[in-house]
Amino acid sequence: MTNSSPNALSLSHRILAILSRLNLVAGAFILLLLIAGFIARNWVFTALGVRPPEGNESLILGMRAIMVAGLAAVAMVHWILSRLLAMVHTVRIGDPFVAENAERLKEIAWAVLGLEVLHAGIAAIAGSVSTPAIPLDIRWSFNLTRWLTVLLLFVLARVFEQGTVMREDLEGTV
């Protein structure tokens, strides 16, 4: 093994930790926007480009729904990043083939699948409330790579599960 591996791991750990914090900051910002939208409705939605806010009730409702979906996405991303961080930690301590990591990979796969579904949902909301005067430009298109990633994650989780069982067997072999 080269010396670059521990460095790469350390770098991955740092990047994931930074991304995790940035994600939480994004979540706090969305939450703040959602709350502010109730307290100072006209000011917030005018700033977001809904002019005038009156008469655009369905658009405002749609935008609020998108914000809630955004919060759900932040929670899912946090779920993914925290599990990835835990996995990187097991690699760092030299024991990655554990049953917990197989479970973590499976959870990541479900979360990525959830994100993809959420993305489609957000695009559907945007499409239904968007008007020619105030268009909400959030589109969704079928992306084979993303769905393949989900599939790959499920397969990897199964491989990990098998690998863990095999390692347990090997541990008792002399």
Added chain:
Amino acid sequence: MPIKINLDDILYERRLTLTELSEKVDITLANLSILKTGKARAIRFSTLEAICEALQCQPGDILEFTPASRARKASGGR
């Protein structure tokens, strides 16, 4: 476990210690100790071959099958 390891008896007969066997077969003392105490879950053919070679014996001299029911009786039904 129904498989009993008789390594201790063979070692006694050959007047050898586990450390000496470990040096002869190039298997760590820790692994041989696991085998001797019956804590191993599996044994490689290569390990068995090396031990048989070093102790000039047959696999059957080292491994002994005792049906679980008989083993329980021998230990007083515990």
